[in-house]
Amino acid sequence: MCRATIYDARNNFSALVKRAENGEPVELTRHDKPVAVIISWKDYEEVKKPKKTFMQQIMELREKYKDVLDDEGIPLPPKEYPDEEYYRKVAEMWGEE
DSSP states (O other): OEEEEHHHHHHSHHHHHHHHHTTOOEEEEETTEEEEEEOOHHHHHHHHSOOOOHHHHHHHHHHHTHHHHHHHTOOOOOOOOOOHHHHHHHHHHTTOO
């Protein structure tokens, strides 16, 4: 990565843009602290793509490996919902009965 001050960037902007076009990011600094980066349009397109959420990634993996999961016969646990006994015990604990 190339590093340049804001002052140098102002004086050599075309050269720095050309470096970025060739795939080398250019870090711009002010008082030795990074403040901006010049990158190529191709790199920018990669950065601005929306990221997938965790659930989207999980659903894609489940779809991708669906045949493997089905072939292995891995039983998925049934959804368990609280029954009447559960609600009775909770009511007893809270003194609502």
